[in-house]
Amino acid sequence: MFEAIGLKKEYKRDGAPFLAVNDVSISIGKGEFICVTGRSGSGKSTLLNILAGMSPPTSGEIVFQGRKYSSLKDRELSAIRGAKIGYIMQGMCVFSNFTVLQNVSMPHFFNKFHSDAEGRARFLLDQLGIERLARQYPPSLSGGEIRRVAIARALFNSPDLLIADEPTSDLDDETTKEIMRVFESIVGQGTSVLMVTHDAGAASFGSRRYVMDSGVLASAEKNQARGKPPVPLI
Ligand SMILES: Nc1ncnc2c1ncn2[C@@H]1O[C@H](COP(=O)(O)OP(=O)(O)O)[C@@H](O)[C@H]1O
Numbered sequence: 001m002f003e004a005i006g007l008k009k010e011y012k013r014d015g016a017p018f019l020a021v022n023d024v025s026i027s028i029g030k031g032e033f034i035c036v037t038g039r040s041g042s043g044k045s046t047l048l049n050i051l052a053g054m055s056p057p058t059s060g061e062i063v064f065q066g067r068k069y070s071s072l073k074d075r076e077l078s079a080i081r082g083a084k085i086g087y088i089m090q091g092m093c094v095f096s097n098f099t100v101l102q103n104v105s106m107p108h109f110f111n112k113f114h115s116d117a118e119g120r121a122r123f124l125l126d127q128l129g130i131e132r133l134a135r136q137y138p139p140s141l142s143g144g145e146i147r148r149v150a151i152a153r154a155l156f157n158s159p160d161l162l163i164a165d166e167p168t169s170d171l172d173d174e175t176t177k178e179i180m181r182v183f184e185s186i187v188g189q190g191t192s193v194l195m196v197t198h199d200a201g202a203a204s205f206g207s208r209r210y211v212m213d214s215g216v217l218a219s220a221e222k223n224q225a226r227g228k229p230p231v232p233l234i
Pocket residue numbers: 011012020038039040041042043044045046047
């Protein structure tokens with residue numbers, strides 16, 4: 001469904017070029033839950049920005065449902081991103097001066113996929129267990145609730161691929177597990193999830209795991225039994 005081949009991203013630091021993403025290839029099938037860990041500065045967010053079509057790679061190619069990113073015009077790539085990819089960016093959460101409902105239905109202003117935006121937003125809030133908070137403003141919500149709002153918004157257009165950058169940072173263990181359950185249920189409904197985390201608890205989830213180090217992505221399979229079911233949630 002989604003394939004990235006030989007991605008590189010070059011940045012300059014003090015005039016000297018370096019590869020923040022160094023020859024990364026990855027394929028993501030329908031309904032897969034892929035988890036990428038790695039230290040801060042290893043290139044995870046840079047990679048996700050490229051995969052989401054927000055930032056072009058210096059070299060390499062991405063093919064999503066048979067279409068090459070490099071062959072698409074800006075507008076076409078934006079349309080694909082809006083319709084098919086949900087992206088929860090690192091640190092970027094929600095807009096404080098909009099209600100939960102307004103935050104979740106925000107994609108409606110860009111793509112009118114749903115005739116009943118409020119109904120769609122309420123459905124997602126209900127699925128995520130926070131329908132009661134629809135009229136509240138984010139400053140009155142807990143960290144876990146705010147993450148759910150961000151997840152609901154990313155799901156608004158029913159993406160085929162959900163990309164999440166550190167979705168559980170700053171959350172306690174219990175709330176992290178709850179958010180992971182949410183991701184597992186999203187995967188169970190057929191959406192592919194690519195999650196980046198440096199949270200050891202969250203990193204035990206996912207059907208396939210990778211480690212990123214100095215821009216290089218490597219399988220973490222040595223540390224896990226293939227096909228092992230997710231760690232039971234107690
Ligand atoms: N726009 C940029 N220009 C130059 N260097 C950058 C830019 N964005 C990120 N970097 C550098 O690229 C490396 C990878 O960053 P990032 O992808 O944010 O890492 P991670 O998400 O794994 O913490 C870091 O060394 C960072 O300083």
